[in-house]
Amino acid sequence: MNIFIGSSNSSESLKALRQIALIIEEEGHVPIPWNKPGLFPLGNYVLDSLRDISLKVDAAVLIFNEDDRSWYRNDSVLQPRDNVVLEYGLFVSQLGREKTIICRRGNTKVPSDLNGIIYCDLNKEFKAQSVLVEWLQFLKARKIN
Structure with missing residues (x-):
């Protein structure tokens, strides 16, 4: 299976991206990180490229990291x-x-519509690895393509 990995360009997010890519490879799948050369060709619109990618991959992992500070209800939050x-x-x-999962690092604020989603907690590194492996095995067993 080809699995897209999306994240921000922050050093922490890129570190998590590499760790997740290694787990995907170890399980016999192909990681497709967002920063893979040639994935976003010059002259293309980013959203069109992302849509094309979504049509070619079997699954996706999005890394929600504490990248941006914003104000929410009179308080500063990381999102x-x-x-x-x-x-x-x-x-x-x-x-x-x-086939699309969230991996969260830190205590990120997420949009309220996403609050009920069960995610992979990257703060607990060993558990995160076992949860990701379990998800990959689930996809393989279901032959989701």
Whole structure:
């Protein structure tokens, strides 16, 4: 299976992206990180490229990291980069919820519509790895393509 991995460009997010890519590879699948050369060709519109990618991959992992500080109800909160949240919605609409997952690092504020989603907690590294492996095995067993 080809699995897209989306994140921000922050060093913490890219570190998580590499760790997730290694787990995907170890399970015999092909990680497709957003920063893979050639994935976003020059002259293309980013959203069109993302839609094309969503049609070619079997699953997607989006990393929600504490990237941006914003104000919410008179308090400062950390939230994932807006484009990563948008990409989650795009991949869910194309692939479905069971093939598109969120991995969260830190205590990120997420949009209220996403509050009920069960996510992979990257703060607990060992558990995160086992949860990701379990998800990959589930996809393989269901032969989701």
